[in-house]
Amino acid sequence: xAKMIKLVSxxxxxxxVEEEVAFQSKIIKDIVADADDVIPLPTVSSKVLIQVxxxxxxxxxxxxxxxxPSSSAAAAASSSSSISxxxxxxxxxxxxxxxxxxxLNNSSLFDIVIAANYLDIEELVDLVLETVADRIKGKQxxxxxxxxxxxxxxxxxxxxxxxxxxxxxxxxx
Amino acid sequence: MTYFPDxxxxxxxxxxxxxxxxxxxxxxxxxxxxxxxxSRLRVFVGNCYAVRPxxxxxxxxxxKCLTVKGKPHFADFNLVPHDWGGDALPWIETAAxxxxxxxxxxxxxxxxxxESLELLARAxxxxxxxxxxxxxxxxxxxxxxxxxxxxxxxxLDLQENEVEDHGRQWLSCFPDSCTSLVSxxxxxxxxxxxxxxxxxxxxxxQNLRCLKLNRAISIESLIxxxxxxxxxxxLGTGSFTADHRTEAYQNLLNAFYKCNSIRNLxxxxxxxxxxxxxxYSICSSLTVLNLSYAPAIQVNDLIKxxxxxxxxxxxxxxxxxxxxxxAAVACACKELQELRVFPSDVYGTGIAAVTEEGLVAISSGxxxxxxxxxxxxxxxNAALITVAKNCPHFTRFRLCILDPVKPDPISNEPLDEGxxxxxxxxxxxxxxxxxxxxxxxxxxxxGMYASRLEMLSIAFAGESDKGMVYVLNGxxxxxxxxxxxxxxxxxxxxxxxxxxxxxxxxxxSSCDVTQGGCKALAAKMPRLNVEVINEREESDEMVENxxxxxxxxxxxxxxTLTGPRDDAPDFVWTF
Numbered sequence: 001x002a003k004m005i006k007l008v009s010x011x012x013x014x015x016x017v018e019e020e021v022a023f024q025s026k027i028i029k030d031i032v033a034d035a036d037d038v039i040p041l042p043t044v045s046s047k048v049l050i051q052v053x054x055x056x057x058x059x060x061x062x063x064x065x066x067x068x069p070s071s072s073a074a075a076a077a078s079s080s081s082s083i084s085x086x087x088x089x090x091x092x093x094x095x096x097x098x099x100x101x102x103x104l105n106n107s108s109l110f111d112i113v114i115a116a117n118y119l120d121i122e123e124l125v126d127l128v129l130e131t132v133a134d135r136i137k138g139k140q141x142x143x144x145x146x147x148x149x150x151x152x153x154x155x156x157x158x159x160x161x162x163x164x165x166x167x168x169x170x171x172x173x
Numbered sequence: 174m175t176y177f178p179d180x181x182x183x184x185x186x187x188x189x190x191x192x193x194x195x196x197x198x199x200x201x202x203x204x205x206x207x208x209x210x211x212s213r214l215r216v217f218v219g220n221c222y223a224v225r226p227x228x229x230x231x232x233x234x235x236x237k238c239l240t241v242k243g244k245p246h247f248a249d250f251n252l253v254p255h256d257w258g259g260d261a262l263p264w265i266e267t268a269a270x271x272x273x274x275x276x277x278x279x280x281x282x283x284x285x286x287x288e289s290l291e292l293l294a295r296a297x298x299x300x301x302x303x304x305x306x307x308x309x310x311x312x313x314x315x316x317x318x319x320x321x322x323x324x325x326x327x328x329l330d331l332q333e334n335e336v337e338d339h340g341r342q343w344l345s346c347f348p349d350s351c352t353s354l355v356s357x358x359x360x361x362x363x364x365x366x367x368x369x370x371x372x373x374x375x376x377x378x379q380n381l382r383c384l385k386l387n388r389a390i391s392i393e394s395l396i397x398x399x400x401x402x403x404x405x406x407x408l409g410t411g412s413f414t415a416d417h418r419t420e421a422y423q424n425l426l427n428a429f430y431k432c433n434s435i436r437n438l439x440x441x442x443x444x445x446x447x448x449x450x451x452x453y454s455i456c457s458s459l460t461v462l463n464l465s466y467a468p469a470i471q472v473n474d475l476i477k478x479x480x481x482x483x484x485x486x487x488x489x490x491x492x493x494x495x496x497x498x499x500a501a502v503a504c505a506c507k508e509l510q511e512l513r514v515f516p517s518d519v520y521g522t523g524i525a526a527v528t529e530e531g532l533v534a535i536s537s538g539x540x541x542x543x544x545x546x547x548x549x550x551x552x553x554n555a556a557l558i559t560v561a562k563n564c565p566h567f568t569r570f571r572l573c574i575l576d577p578v579k580p581d582p583i584s585n586e587p588l589d590e591g592x593x594x595x596x597x598x599x600x601x602x603x604x605x606x607x608x609x610x611x612x613x614x615x616x617x618x619x620g621m622y623a624s625r626l627e628m629l630s631i632a633f634a635g636e637s638d639k640g641m642v643y644v645l646n647g648x649x650x651x652x653x654x655x656x657x658x659x660x661x662x663x664x665x666x667x668x669x670x671x672x673x674x675x676x677x678x679x680x681x682s683s684c685d686v687t688q689g690g691c692k693a694l695a696a697k698m699p700r701l702n703v704e705v706i707n708e709r710e711e712s713d714e715m716v717e718n719x720x721x722x723x724x725x726x727x728x729x730x731x732x733t734l735t736g737p738r739d740d741a742p743d744f745v746w747t748f
Contacts, residue, residue, distance in 0.1 A: 110177065113177075113181060114177075114181075117178075117181060125184070126184075129181065129184050129185045129187075129188065130188045132185050133185050133186075133187075133188030133189055134188075136185070136189065136194065136197075136198060137189065137191070137194050138193075138194070139197065140197055141197050141198070141200040141201045144197065144198065144201050145201055145202070150201055150202050150205075151202065152201070152202055153202050153203050154200070154202070154203065159200060162199065162200050162206070163200055164734070165224070165734060166196035166199065166200065167196070168223050168224070168732050168733070168734055169218060169219075169223050169224035169228075169229070169734060170192060170196055170216065170217060170218065170224075171192060171193065171196060171217075171219065172191075172192045172193070172217040172219060172240075173193075173603075173627050173650075173652050
């Protein structure tokens with residue numbers, strides 16, 4: 001019988017997850033080591049926690065039941081105490097699942113990355129941030145601002161001077 | 174407004190590798206600017222005179238890898254005087270003060286003194302990689318400093334540099350403790366090296382993957398080296414000829430047989446045909462083959478070799494390959510992406526080497542071709558039109574017909590239509606070099622169709638100012654324009670002055686631009702450096718007070734954040 005950990009979201013919802021799923025989070029792993037099985041996560045809403053758990057469950061399952069020689073090699077390469085494997089995710093099926101998983105709007109992605117950052121789930125942080133980076137690539141500043149709802153606090157002169165410096169000094173076409 | 178902590182933003186930026194993307198994010202808001210400037214590790218400076226080194230390092234204190242480019246491209250054709258500028262020392266000095274964590278330095282067309290190399294060797298404890306391309310000003314003494322003091326050096330890559338030979342000892346300066354080399358390229362060195370030191374160095378650097386030997390290395394040494402470095406991926410073979418009448422062939426064959434990883438091959442300076450057969454076993458894995466320094470290889474041997482090279486992606490050869498050899502390439506090398514055909518006999522008449530037929534054969538046999546440099550004696554419009562149809566994916570197309578202003582030999586027409594077909598068909602064309610007889614019409618086509626063009630080289634082309642104006646008004650992504658011996662004058666120069674602030678540089682030599690025109694440009698556009706290079710050995714009177722009507726021999730214009738440079742020699746006037 002797998003050991004269960006109880007996670008409690010900021011809005012009071014409780015989630016029971018298998019230990020190996022929860023241990024994708026280094027923080028949780030450390031807390032449980034201090035002999036506490038009920039873990040309050042006041043900064044994580046239940047909506048986000050559900051998504052994070054879904055990710056952890058998928059990645060824990062892949063680790064325990066390798067679907068391909070490459071992922072089992074990766075799992076074998078990592079030590080038993082910390083379930084993390086070298087990037088990039090080598091299993092194409094898992095990568096495809098990850099790509100589907102991150103088909104979320106920016107706001108949801110940020111909520112997830114804040115939570116994953118707090119919970120110290122390295123692969124999830126990387127996955128989300130790489131997705132965000134892909135949405136930035138090739139875009140001009142104005143479009144990036146619009147997409148991420150960021151205010152432009154440069155004066156027009158400052159912005160013009162900066163663009164000029166970037167373009168005249170540091171651009172590689 | 175979305176808020177993310179700085180470390181999250183920095184982590185996002187880790188995934189942005191292009192300079193363009195990093196530049197864009199730095200202008201989003203002040204917080205992003207700060208995160209970006211502190212986290213940019215790789216810095217690219219396309220023109221060493223566009224920005225001061227102090228500013229670069231103040232903005233990017235965490236810089237680990239710096240690339241700087243100096244002289245304009247036409248320096249490769251000896252059009253830029255040696256002491257024009259492009260000194261690397263200020264960059265190295267400033268980095269030594271401000272960015273001692275520097276790990277990699279890449280310099281192109283710069284003047285690098287031994288003093289600079291000595292400073293470089295001593296000032297950066299984590300220094301790992303030095304790449305010098307088309308540089309000059311240093312000797313093997315400077316290399317000795319690098320070898321001696323750069324602990325943990327991974328890469329020393331010398332490409333096409335002018336290096337003064339002060340002896341063979343520099344290679345022995347790598348200490349016995351040096352085991353970190355991954356890449357060593359000294360192919361451009363003229364002098365001898367200490368071969369036993371080289372063999373020992375290779376033996377202890379187990380991670381060595383790229384080794385490019387110079388001409389002084391014989392086959393006997395090569396064999397010993399290969400025995401110690403069977404995991405090489407890139408190899409420059411050295412002279413590929415034997416010192417003595419030893420039967421090196423069998424040993425060579427065995428040596429290559431063990432080298433399963435070689436993908437990139439060059440060298441072969443004095444290659445004797447019988448030794449070439451030793452490499453057939455690795456030909457089928459090759460992706461890059463550079464035979465441009467191998468005039469000794471005869472066509473038939475070349476064809477025999479090429480037949481095995483079915484994975485080849487990049488091929489550099491001499492024009493002695495002939496149309497027949499190119500036909501063989503077209504048959505065998507279906508993965509070919511880049512072809513460079515260099516002239517072997519620039520001044521003599523000799524045998525007609527490659528013609529338009531060879532190019533057409535390649536274009537029809539190699540569907541993935543996207544980059545071309547082709548020196549030839551003639552070209553026809555029909556051939557270019559066919560090539561344009563066969564290969565719409567060219568990003569780089571440089572055609573150099575050795576006889577300037579040569580028309581299509583069949584129709585006697587200019588080559589406007591041929592090049593027009595190229596720019597019309599190749600929508601991703603970024604770089605173009607023109608040659609042959611060309612009127613203003615070709616420039617009309619270029620202005621109309623070459624919307625992605627970034628670099629254009631013009632020689633002995635056009636009829637009037639209109640030609641240059643078509644290009645300046647049309648090519649919206651143009652970054653570098655270099656023109657020689659073409660009838661473009663002040664009217665063209667001054668037609669669209671704002672354009673030059675959108676470009677990195679403009680070079681014009683032996684055109685019709687006058688001193689007055691240059692002054693006018695400088696007056697209108699204070700943020701450009703308008704440099705006039707006067708090397709003439711004329712009477713003092715002429716040089717001191719040339720009138721504004723005086724035609725300018727060489728002019729180099731570039732946008733800059735720093736104003737006129739303070740290291741210009743006295744024959745360079747900045748207006």
